[in-house]
Amino acid sequence: MKAVQYRTVGAAPEVVALPDPEPGPGQVLIKVTAAGACHSDIGLMSLPAERFRFPLPMTLGHEGAGTVAALGDGVTGFAEGDAVALYAPWGCGSCPQCARGSENYCPHSARLGIHPPGVGAPGAMAEYLLVDDARHLIPLGDLDPVRTVSFTDAALTPYHAIKRSLPRLAPGSTAVVIGAGGLGHVAIQLLRTLSSARVIALDVTEEKLELAREVGAHDVVLSNQDAARRIRELTGGLGAEAVFDFVGARATAETSAQAVAIQGEIAMVGIAGGTLPVGIGAVPYGASAVAPYWGTLPELFEVLELARSGAVDIHVETFGIDEAPLAYERLHAGKINGRAVILPHG
Ligand code: NAD
Numbered sequence: 074m075k076a077v078q079y080r081t082v083g084a085a086p087e088v089v090a091l092p093d094p095e096p097g098p099g100q101v102l103i104k105v106t107a108a109g110a111c112h113s114d115i116g117l118m119s120l121p122a123e124r125f126r127f128p129l130p131m132t133l134g135h136e137g138a139g140t141v142a143a144l145g146d147g148v149t150g151f152a153e154g155d156a157v158a159l160y161a162p163w164g165c166g167s168c169p170q171c172a173r174g175s176e177n178y179c180p181h182s183a184r185l186g187i188h189p190p191g192v193g194a195p196g197a198m199a200e201y202l203l204v205d206d207a208r209h210l211i212p213l214g215d216l217d218p219v220r221t222v223s224f225t226d227a228a229l230t231p232y233h234a235i236k237r238s239l240p241r242l243a244p245g246s247t248a249v250v251i252g253a254g255g256l257g258h259v260a261i262q263l264l265r266t267l268s269s270a271r272v273i274a275l276d277v278t279e280e281k282l283e284l285a286r287e288v289g290a291h292d293v294v295l296s297n298q299d300a301a302r303r304i305r306e307l308t309g310g311l312g313a314e315a316v317f318d319f320v321g322a323r324a325t326a327e328t329s330a331q332a333v334a335i336q337g338e339i340a341m342v343g344i345a346g347g348t349l350p351v352g353i354g355a356v357p358y359g360a361s362a363v364a365p366y367w368g369t370l371p372e373l374f375e376v377l378e379l380a381r382s383g384a385v386d387i388h389v390e391t392f393g394i395d396e397a398p399l400a401y402e403r404l405h406a407g408k409i410n411g412r413a414v415i416l417p418h419g
């Protein structure tokens with residue numbers, strides 16, 4: 074089969090030929106219809122050798138959807154041909170967090186060497202994907218896998234971050250979305266669907282701000298040193314009850330700290346190396362900051378309902394598997410509007 078692999082630290086990903094995987098007991102083999110390209114993959118591929126902690130080569134792709142191609146011994150609940158989406162933040166499966174469906178917060182996975190496919194384990198950007206356990210598959214039904222695949226991260230991650238903030242987002246409140254890319258353009262739609270907050274979106278190009286407006290942002294602001302002042306101006310000096318930073322750079326962390334309201338909350342979702350000092354004088358009184366990671370299995374069922382109802386629609390740019398390196402190049406350059414999705418079988 075063809076697979077998109079990160080093979081050498083610092084080098085671009087490559088399309089290679091590998092043997093077709095076969096499911097062992099309890100495993101499920103998926104014929105991949107669609108796999109999303111996330112900026113975290115670029116984050117991973119930008120790490121220096123001493124901080125890269127997974128064995129290479131590594132097949133990329135932690136957003137996956139496809140059909141069941143074969144079932145390992147003992148697997149029940151699925152049949153060959155079923156359309157499924159992948160829940161990729163794999164945990165140990167036997168601790169309280171995992172029992173709650175919060176495998177993204179399993180405290181044992183790292184120690185046990187359990188990694189998400191595409192982030193340590195062989196990923197979905199290949200013609201076939203081996204899934205360790207049927208509990209990591211969600212039936213897609215008649216949802217279009219190409220338009221739906223990125224709900225497994227680009228929608229699930231902002232949904233998880235936004236859901237905990239909903240009590241703050243009463244009528245009259247403001248939510249700020251920094252970075253209207255793959256995750257951010259979904260966050261705007263989620264905020265519009267789930268809350269009555271006014272949504273202000275920030276990005277660095279007119280094209281991205283245009284997309285933000287198109288998907289429902291009330292106001293858009295160019296992300297620069299003046300952005301926090303502009304947000305305060307738009308909120309009558311009060312700032313935003315919730316700030317969702319989908320960049321996570323030093324500059325956006327500063328904007329977040331200056332734009333958040335008294336008792337507001339900043340969610341640092343992006344992993345561009347920025348950190349946020351929290352303390353009296355550094356953020357407004359009572360403000361808090363969180364670093365949410367991915368989302369839970371029940372939340373994935375919930376966002377897929379939003380796909381089904383049409384309340385949230387991911388803008389997708391598709392690429393064949395041979396074009397995957399080009400997709401990453403374009404994502405790195407900020408040239409993807411919405412999400413880049415790879416179609417391994419054309
Ligand atoms: P993306 O490239 O699709 O979107 C990023 C957007 O931010 C782009 O539109 C870009 O123009 C914009 N941007 C860049 N610099 C900016 C700045 N200074 N101010 C405002 N906007 C700026 O990336 P993505 O796939 O949506 O991922 C977003 C971030 O979230 C990445 O850092 C990724 O690694 C991270 N991520 C975190 C989690 C988690 O669980 N915490 C999950 C998925 C992705």
Ligand code: ZN
Pocket residue numbers: 111112113114135226
């Ligand atoms: Zn991701």
Ligand code: ZN
Pocket residue numbers: 164165166167168169170171176179180181182
């Ligand atoms: Zn666990």
